[in-house]
Amino acid sequence: MIRFENVQKRYPGGREALSGVSFSMERGEMAFLTGPSGAGKSTLLKLIALIERPTRGTVLVNDQNTSRIRRRKVPAFRQRIGVVFQDHKLLYDRKVFDNVALPLIIAGMKPREIGRRVRAALDQVGLLDREAHPPITLSTGEQQRVGIARAVASRPDVVIADEPTGNLDPDLSLEVMRLFERFNEVGVTLLIATHDLDLLGRLDHRRIELVGGRLSRDSGQ
Amino acid sequence: MIARYFSLHARNFVAALGRLGNTPIGATLNVLVVAIALALPAAMQVLIANASSMSPAFDDAADLTVYLELEVSDDRGRALSAEIALRDDVESTNFVSKLEGLAEFRTRTGLGGALEGITANPLPHVIRVRPAVGDIETIDALAGALTELDETQSVQLDRLWVERLGAIVALGGRAVDMITLLLAAAVILVIGNTIRLEINNRRTEIEVLKLVGATDGFIRRPFLYTGLCLGSIGAIAAAAMIGIGLLLLSRPVGNLAALYSADFRLSGLSLQGFGILVGGGALLGWGGAWIAAARHLKAIEPA
Numbered sequence: 001m002i003r004f005e006n007v008q009k010r011y012p013g014g015r016e017a018l019s020g021v022s023f024s025m026e027r028g029e030m031a032f033l034t035g036p037s038g039a040g041k042s043t044l045l046k047l048i049a050l051i052e053r054p055t056r057g058t059v060l061v062n063d064q065n066t067s068r069i070r071r072r073k074v075p076a077f078r079q080r081i082g083v084v085f086q087d088h089k090l091l092y093d094r095k096v097f098d099n100v101a102l103p104l105i106i107a108g109m110k111p112r113e114i115g116r117r118v119r120a121a122l123d124q125v126g127l128l129d130r131e132a133h134p135p136i137t138l139s140t141g142e143q144q145r146v147g148i149a150r151a152v153a154s155r156p157d158v159v160i161a162d163e164p165t166g167n168l169d170p171d172l173s174l175e176v177m178r179l180f181e182r183f184n185e186v187g188v189t190l191l192i193a194t195h196d197l198d199l200l201g202r203l204d205h206r207r208i209e210l211v212g213g214r215l216s217r218d219s220g221q
Numbered sequence: 222m223i224a225r226y227f228s229l230h231a232r233n234f235v236a237a238l239g240r241l242g243n244t245p246i247g248a249t250l251n252v253l254v255v256a257i258a259l260a261l262p263a264a265m266q267v268l269i270a271n272a273s274s275m276s277p278a279f280d281d282a283a284d285l286t287v288y289l290e291l292e293v294s295d296d297r298g299r300a301l302s303a304e305i306a307l308r309d310d311v312e313s314t315n316f317v318s319k320l321e322g323l324a325e326f327r328t329r330t331g332l333g334g335a336l337e338g339i340t341a342n343p344l345p346h347v348i349r350v351r352p353a354v355g356d357i358e359t360i361d362a363l364a365g366a367l368t369e370l371d372e373t374q375s376v377q378l379d380r381l382w383v384e385r386l387g388a389i390v391a392l393g394g395r396a397v398d399m400i401t402l403l404l405a406a407a408v409i410l411v412i413g414n415t416i417r418l419e420i421n422n423r424r425t426e427i428e429v430l431k432l433v434g435a436t437d438g439f440i441r442r443p444f445l446y447t448g449l450c451l452g453s454i455g456a457i458a459a460a461a462m463i464g465i466g467l468l469l470l471s472r473p474v475g476n477l478a479a480l481y482s483a484d485f486r487l488s489g490l491s492l493q494g495f496g497i498l499v500g501g502g503a504l505l506g507w508g509g510a511w512i513a514a515a516r517h518l519k520a521i522e523p524a
Binding site: 049051072075076077078079080081083089090091093102103106107150 | 425426428429430431432433434435436437439522523524
């Protein structure tokens with residue numbers, strides 16, 4: 001599903017964020033991407049979402065070589081990937097419903113189908129009763145769950161999450177992780193970047209650890 | 222599929238109107254700038270159209286008036302009129318004797334009283350000549366030939382000033398065309414700049430849209446509709462400005478026309494003209510927004 005082959009990423013200015021990273025994830029796998037701040041976790045996720053492109057090496061997502069995807073084809077590629085951010089990246093001038101509906105509207109779905117899927121996603125994150133609220137009236141944990149609902153609403157093959165529990169207390173963090181586990185149970189491939197070691201101790205999944213842009217440990221292989 | 226396409230566009234249009242409504246003062250100023258930039262050339266076009274519509278009112282101005290020497294007799298004048306009528310380049314002639322001329326002068330000018338004191342008729346016999354062909358060279362040649370006649374005192378070519386008016390109107394029309402082009406470019410720039418600011422204001426939203434897989438077309442569309450709304454509403458405001466302007470001018474123009482005993486009234490923007498104005502405004506708005514969107518949306522990428 002996701003495959004990195006000897007990937008190097010050097011930013012303009014010379015900073016090398018990733019060097020020689022290789023790993024692969026099967027369809028339906030769930031893994032944590034760990035390591036200290038600045039280890040290259042965010043860069044690795046950005047390579048999967050085609051926000052950045054590798055300097056060297058190959059990134060394969062869903063059997064597609066991301067280097068070969070032209071700029072015009074990027075939107076279609078991103079529609080099949082769900083992304084969850086630490087800062088949620090919600091649109092605060094729209095209601096919860098409209099935020100979750102965004103990827104479905106973009107995909108050109110019929111309004112009835114959109115309504116069905118948005119409510120299903122909100123139901124899964126336990127926020128069905130908040131669909132008419134503006135996100136700003138929700139707590140941080142609830143906003144993060146709206147972000148997750150948006151990421152899964154279009155039923156993507158892959159969901160990546162960058163520090164999704166970074167702003168949450170331990171109980172809420174665990175709740176969010178349990179949510180991800182439930183999506184994993186229905187076949188979604190999940191890669192979650194986090195440096196929350198306490199949390200990781202309570203969950204049993206594959207861990208891919210980056211240190212200084214290099215793969216230092218991979219419990220899956 | 223088609224219904225969905227239209228409902229999508231209708232929703233976008235309403236949403237664009239709603240966004241303009243969110244910033245009433247800024248939107249009003251923008252609409253006014255666009256309206257003034259569109260009203261200027263449109264008003265000039267209307268005035269030019271009015272000026273050129275005056276020419277047909279002077280159709281008989283193609284006629285030549287031949288004033289005979291004072292000593293030419295009535296009979297000789299009539300004979301000469303018949304002679305001239307035989308020429309190839311003349312369609313018809315009309316002899317107006319001194320006496321008829323005096324009578325006509327009395328009734329047309331209302332200056333009869335002033336003539337009471339004059340014993341001798343000061344007017345010459347006159348032959349009105351209607352040329353067979355309309356082009357100015359032939360008429361000029363005819364006028365020259367008629368001037369050569371011994372009995373002729375002078376020939377007046379009424380057509381000349383009409384031709385001059387026509388030339389001035391044509392020149393004015395060309396100038397207005399150029400001004401129209403310049404102000405159309407100004408409208409594109411104004412709307413382009415508005416859209417550029419709007420894009421900057423909504424940078425975060427655009428980033429999020431790109432992250433969840435929105436195509437360039439999807440992101441561009443609302444901005445294009447905002448440009449379209451600005452352009453078309455500005456054009457409607459411009460039409461209103463022209464209407465008010467003509468209303469204010471209609472009385473003085475009526476008075477002026479009355480002084481020249483002409484039946485002339487200002488005509489406003491035709492339905493077709495209104496259509497062109499609003500369609501043009503919408504097109505310019507759309508175009509300006511498109512240019513701005515093409516230039517600035519690319520620069521925004523999620524990071």
